[in-house]
Amino acid sequence: MNSSTDLSLPTGFRGIVANIGVKDSTDDLVIVATDGPVAASGVFTQSRFVGPSVLVSREHITNLQASAVVVISKNANVANGQQGEDDAREVVALTARHVGCEPDDVLVASTGVIGRPYPMDTIRAGFADISGQSWSAQLGDIARGIMTTDTVEKTSSATIAGSSAVVSGVAKGVGMIEPDMATMIAIILTDADISAEVLQSTFSRVADSTFNCVSIDGDTSTSDTAIIMSSGAIADVSHDAFESALMQVCTDLARQIAADGEGAETLIEVLVDEARDEAQARRVAKSIVNSPLVKTAIHGADPNWGRIAMAVGKVNDDDIDQNNVVIRIGSKELFPQQVSERELEELSSYLQGDEVLVHVSLGISSGTARAWGCDLTDGYVRINADYTT
């Protein structure tokens, strides 16, 4: 795996990043394009207050093909009524003209403040300004161009075993099904020749156990979007090897997102096993990783396993029996077997690290899942209390 940000895009993709004055002087426009329609798939927020970018992208991806993705950062263009939808379609049209493709083949994602219309005059002027710009953006440029409150850019890349093809991705924000309003956007590119149908089913499966298992605060953005495109440049790639590389890249990005949660100082990974099934394991893992009391305990380096027990207990499934549950922090069992005072002190040191594992076994069957989140800190409160509408 390579997280280097000066990687090129996979064969068959080109990118532009620019500042077109949406909010300030940082980059706020990203376009990734191919030389013609290619196989593509997307996963979007389940919010009922969804933005027009998501509506338009859902519409444009129904045929499982796309020629370009455009991202506007710093303004989510959500809750702006008909004007918002008109503006989203105009951004798509401007992108299509710039790329030289059909508007129907352009996907669009937005992230930023809600309820403020796009500055369309500025955006139109910005598209005119980039007309002569070369398509030279690297993976890291794209990752930086889609950032809002992120403190570091997030990229990941993996070679598909048995081939020269790669899967490369960028992401921003914090979550998917349960994300911060900072909105999660992920763009995954591969030069492996994967059919649209396989791309869709594989991406949906992988997103479910990676991006959908990231949770910063249980809130759900109006704009979350994850898109994958295959340029098809490299043939004869094994589907299993592709899924494995995709899982590696998406897991890596999911962990980077969790580690960069607003105010986060510690990445929390929760592993739940011996569940009835994967779905139950995921519910319990998310209940733990979302619990403000678990998150603050870890922030305080306090091995307070009682709060983990509480978070397991609030998943009110009849087959969860406290007499069969085992709770561990790192590899150390804390319940039912109790630890000594000295061991508690060692655990407190462990909890001061950058990364913490909570491992719960339910003693029911063999369902397993992981979830990722972060500690809850004074920094989270300050960032979100002081962020201005």
Added chain:
Amino acid sequence: MNSSTDLSLPTGFRGIVANIGVKDSTDDLVIVATDGPVAASGVFTQSRFVGPSVLVSREHITNLQASAVVVISKNANVANGQQGEDDAREVVALTARHVGCEPDDVLVASTGVIGRPYPMDTIRAGFADISGQSWSAQLGDIARGIMTTDTVEKTSSATIAGSSAVVSGVAKGVGMIEPDMATMIAIILTDADISAEVLQSTFSRVADSTFNCVSIDGDTSTSDTAIIMSSGAIADVSHDAFESALMQVCTDLARQIAADGEGAETLIEVLVDEARDEAQARRVAKSIVNSPLVKTAIHGADPNWGRIAMAVGKVNDDDIDQNNVVIRIGSKELFPQQVSERELEELSSYLQGDEVLVHVSLGISSGTARAWGCDLTDGYVRINADYTT
């Protein structure tokens, strides 16, 4: 309504409060008793990691009668295995002997740290020490005796219209279905002669729209318990007038609990109306009152209605249509009608008050519900990061 803490208990009840050394020198034992079995009902946590106090109380209340309630504060006696259950039953037996009733008629509630056994030798000695103590506790003494991290005692009392009977209650902690680990305990006493069946159905209905609508952080305690007892001293009380007084007392206690949420500076009341039904209204109200982003925005006095829209949107019901939703802070509409910069500044002043109303209309039908919570502050993080296991 009277929130004075030097109120006597309703006719037919007596109380003792004492320190018996469970943790420190503050009161940690509360007993409320009657002169024989009376009508009683209880509402308990839905947690799968429930403590033995809840298990024993559930068992003892199945016949809808009780003679006494005992509360041990500062130690929850949860996750202590068979020892924990034996200890809970011994506390019940000690209480029964002290009161002069059957152990089966004693209800027990506990609150405090998880996973630490009761100091039974100290507790036995404590019960011996109180053998000569008079039953002179007032409502306020009982409220203080059950406190853990509460910063103020919580009492409320109302006269039942058309009678001399009263409903008086005490509460501690923060929440019920979705409470902080500080655990919610409420004890409601009335001298009105209400049959056990009416007591149960009325209490269950009232608890559902009061205690069950308080949420501090979405976490669920292993020990939440709300108990009501009727001494039957005063006959011929109207059921409607009783329910109305009970609703008044429980609403008052619920609001006091929310206002005293850990680190809270502002009580948030969320009113959702025009929902499909009461259940949907409650889901939306709780989604808003639980949202860390809404809670931090209010803490920052930021009228960020986009976050309220987000919290409505994440209740993924097909009939919630963003085009029909109206969002208000206080009485001021913010969506779809937009407000001026000057009005936003006025709202910011409003949000700096002790109490804030968020009012959302869904435009579907006539379902209405309220929920109560509090802002999310640096104080919450500090309290919960520094609290020691």
